[in-house]
Amino acid sequence: MAKAPATKKDEVILALKAIAEEKGIKEEMLFETLEDAMIAAYKKNYLSTGSQNVRVNIDRETGEIKVYALRQVVEDVLDDQNEISIEEAKEINPSYEPLDFVENEVTPANFARVAAQSAKQIVTQRIKEAERSILYSQYQEKEFDVITGTVQRKEKGNIYIDLGKTETVLPPSEQIPGESYEFNDKILLYIVEVKQNPKGPMIAVSRTHPGLVKRLFEKEVPEIYDGIVEIKAISREAGSRTKIAVHSNDPEVEPMGACVGPRGIRVQNIVNELRNEKIDIIKWSKDPGEFIANALSPSKVIDVIIMDEGNSCKVIVEDNQLSLAIGKEGQNVRLAAKLTGWKIDIKSKKQYDAEVLENEPWTIEKPAKKDDSLVEDALAVEEELSLEVANENPEVVLDELESEDEVVMTLDQDETEDNELDQPDEKELTEDSSLEENL
Structure with a gap:
């Protein structure tokens, strides 16, 4: 049995589904976009004021298009275009209650053809917006991750890179010093930030960011990817040298050895990607x-x-x-x-x-000073004891004093006698003088 030729309505459905698949957009979103566009087309072409509430429905299977005027059920009608009395509504269907909406089909003849011309631009614009939104979501999920791009061209130091569905720019400040970029080169980039923009997502990328080193280690070292070894800190001067501090959450796994890999192959792969940038792997410590x-x-x-x-x-x-x-x-x-x-x-x-x-401070030790207060205290105590003894036995004290006087007197007498012995006899002196004269 021969297959029936596709009708115009069928072609609309097929076209929407093809666009959805090609652009990665949900079919339902496209149908809703087309329905909104046809509402605008109806109000523009068939209503003088455009204030009437209408709804457009596109059958998802057949593609048939119908337009419905909407009027709200009220007690007192103030707007004939958008309101209907409760009495009139119940004549249509007894189940209607106030605030319900009564739908009345008002599809004009040849509406699909007329609406298609007006809706085309709106649908095209909505599709572009949807594409940009999808792209933004895709790249926003990859923020702070790495992505591979293809070098397209160089302009004023900027490198334009094709990411597949969009393009980005690698500015000179984010390029590794001394690194060259040629047409069609595959290049690994770190996504620093993703911003929404009317013309599409703005994707800021870098080759100098420390995050690029971190992601490369996560890719090359399974222990880091699995969370056994943890990257605690990274400092980098791109193109020259990087220091990375690592810590093992498993006492049986040596973090530095895990990062270096067998025969140094793991860290060497990273060094090659960074154009021979030196990498110091440091053991982190909480001390x-x-x-x-x-x-x-x-x-x-x-x-x-x-x-x-x-x-x-x-x-x-x-x-x-x-x-x-x-x-x-x-x-x-x-x-x-x-x-x-x-x-x-x-x-x-x-x-x-x-x-x-x-x-270092220099100090000179001074001799200890005599503490006059201590001497005075000792003398006071001695004097006090002497007074106490005198009061108890004054005769003893007097005898002691007399004895002392006698001793002094005796010493004086002895000294006098010694002096007399030392003096020469006058007779001897006279004889000596006479002898000297005779000589």
Whole structure:
């Protein structure tokens, strides 16, 4: 049996379904869009005021189009176009109640042909809007994720990239320094932000964002993807060096080894994608001192001194490790500071020792002063005891005093006698003088 030729109505249904499939739009949304467009066409072509409430229905199977005028059931009619009395409504159907709507078909002859011309532009516009909305939803779900694009062209330093259903721009600020981009190159991008725009979604992408490194590690390291190993922090200077701090939630899994992979293949794949950017994998620690020391790898740290003010610390390294700890143009310490969130002041051991010596206070000990108050107290006690003894036995005290006088007198007499013995005899002196004269 031969298949009946498709009618105009059938063609409308087939066209809507084809558009829905091609554009990824729901069929029902297209039907509703076409019905709204035909309502506008009816009011424009068949109503002088356009204030009448109407409804257009398109049969989803046959494509038949019907127009219905809507009037609300009321007690007192004030608007003949949009209202109907309760009495008149019940004559149509006894079940009508106030505030119900009575529908009356008012489909004009050849309405489908007339409406199609007017509705075409509206439907086309709605389809474009629907496409933009779908695209926005698709890319908004991929925000903070990676996507592959194809380089199309370069203009004024900007790289225009085809993402499949839309296009985006990679500005110079988001390009890895020294990286070249050629026509048809496949390029991995990190989606920083997705914004809705009348002309389509605005997709901001980057090759320099630390999030790109994070997603690459999640892709290459199963332990990170599964949540066994956790990325705690990333600091990056794109095209040159990145530091990534990792922590294992399983004591049996070594986080740094998991990221490096067998024979270093995992981290090497990431390095290749980033055009040989150096990557330092750091073991994270909740202890600030240990974390800071680890972050300054590959240098060896002697000590980390946490300062009182702010998130600042002083790091001591061996003299031959100072330049390594600071890094070329300060890069190593700069990345470590970003990674840890601490202000880091690096000193060599020699510098630190000199600093300590310079700041160490010098003190000269003074001899202890004689405590006059203690002497006075001792004398007072001695005097008090002497008075007490005198009061109890004054004769003893007097005898003692007399004895002392006798002793003094005796000493005086002895001294006088000694002096007399030392004086020469006058007779001897006279004889000596005469002898001297005779000589």
